[in-house]
Amino acid sequence: MTPHPTDDHLGRAADAVREWGGRWVERFGARDFVCAPAGLWLGLGVVAAGARGRTAAELREVVGAGGEAAAEAVTEVGRRIGEGAAAGVAVATAVWSGVPVRGAFRRGLPDVRFGVLPGAAYFALPDAAFGATDDLSFEPGSGAADAQGEIDTWVRGATGGRITRLPLELDGSEQLVLVNALALKASWASAFPRHLTRDAPFTDGDGVTRPVPTMHRRVPGAWAWRTGRVTVVELPCAGEGAPRVRFALGPRDAGPGEVITAAWAGGGGRAPFGARAVDLALPRFSLRTRTDVTRDLPALGVTRAVRPGADFSGLSAAELFVSGVGQGALLEIAEEGVEAAAVTQVTMARSAAPPRPGAVERIAFDRPFGVVVLDATGRLPLFAGWRRTAPVA
Known part of the structure; x- marks a missing residue:
């Protein structure tokens, strides 16, 4: 069989995301959270496409590709994720810039939309800059407030209203704002019967037990396995290219780093x-998190790109560095299916310097647990979450 044209890029991206995604989820601690590893990868991948020199080498270690290869990987992985559109998966990336963006950079990212930051000094931009813009171009405004409003409007549209604003406020110092949006709304292949939903005990991370609305259904034993100390259950969604949703339950002393990574581990370590x-x-639960990822970037291997003197000369002739990275994400699990959305924001500023037969098991997610949403191949983590506290009705 001829491999899918994106297989190599998807494989490298998935390997990179799983590797540093495990380190990232540990940094949230034991609190409730949801994040979108694939969204962060796509955002960093776009800026990696414009990196050169040591900055490119650093981002290549994180993203798995740099320069033109990063642009190709972002394009092909984004299209692979978008193949789940029939199952309710959507992905979009847009860039607003106050400095001229190189034509080669734009051409290398054909699925990224480019526009001018509202309030940018239009008179300082050459005519070529306007040829790069499309329906994201705006009339000149007064600065950060106009940019915030315009981009927030795009965010609402790209996520179907699930996320209403950028995770980080704009202050007017930004020369470039990159936003990636991931959204999905998928139905279970077989819904949980609503009449079986009832209160059941849930013991939170502090050892407090209280009743929470709990869904019940019987599933095939093949949908569950153990990876190390962690029990994983995968619930299929309906539709071609549908995401895979896995729930992971560890022992009481296990944290999100151990539990969540077990949900996306390969099949080699699985015990049926x-x-x-x-x-x-x-x-039945929902999670919503807004995260300033900037402070976590050094732990993910990104240091040079976030300092003045970074080399993004493949993106623009202006001297830029990554001044902030943020993400807002939500995840909702109910009887009918799963809804999730995430917005990843990268801002850049000017540098100041360079079976047991016949047996029926019971698995009750009645204590802190993890949830992972992967692409249809089961290789690329789209969303990852941790439920520590007792869900409320």
Whole structure:
């Protein structure tokens, strides 16, 4: 069989995201959170496409590609994720700039939309800059407030209103703002019967037990397995190219780093349950998180790109560095299916310097647990979350 043209890029991206995604989720601690590793990868991948020299080498270690190869990887992985559109998956990336962007950079990212930051000094931009813009171009405004409003409007549209604003406020110092949006709304291949939803005990991370609305259904035993100390259950979604949703439950002393990474681990370390079926008890819940990722970037291997003197000469002749990275994400699990959305923001400023037969297992997610949404191949983590506290109705 001829491999899919994006297989190589998807594989390298998935390897990179799983590797540093494990380090990233540990930095959230034991609190409730949801994040979008693939969204962060796509955002960093776009800026990596414009990096050169040591900055490019640094980002190549994080993204898995640099320069023109990063642009190609971002384009092809974005299109692969977008193949799930029939199953409710959407992805979009846009760049607003107050400095001229190189034509080669734009051409290398054909699926990224480019526009001029509202309030940019238009008289300082050469005519060529306007040829790079499309429906994201705006009339000159007064600066950060206009840019914030315009981009927030794009965010609402790209996420179907699930996320209403950028995760980081703009202050007017930005010379370039990159925004990636991921959104999905998928139905379970077989819904949880609503009449079986009832309160059941949930013991939170502080050891406090309280009743929470809990969904129940019986699923095939093949949908569950163990990876190390962690039990994983995958629930299929309906539709061609549908995402894979996995729930991961560890022992009481396990944290999100151990539990979540087990949900996206490869099949080599899996131990089947061997049961004919599993009686599943899963809380109905939602998670929402806004994260300033900037402080986490050094732990992910990004240091040079966030300092004045970074080399993004493949993006623009202006001397730029990454001044901020933020992400807002949400995840909702209910009887009918899953909804999720994430907005990743990268801002750049000017540099100041250079079975047991017949058995039925019972799996109750009645204590802190993880949830992961992967692409249809099961290789690229789109969303990852941790539920520590008791869900409320």
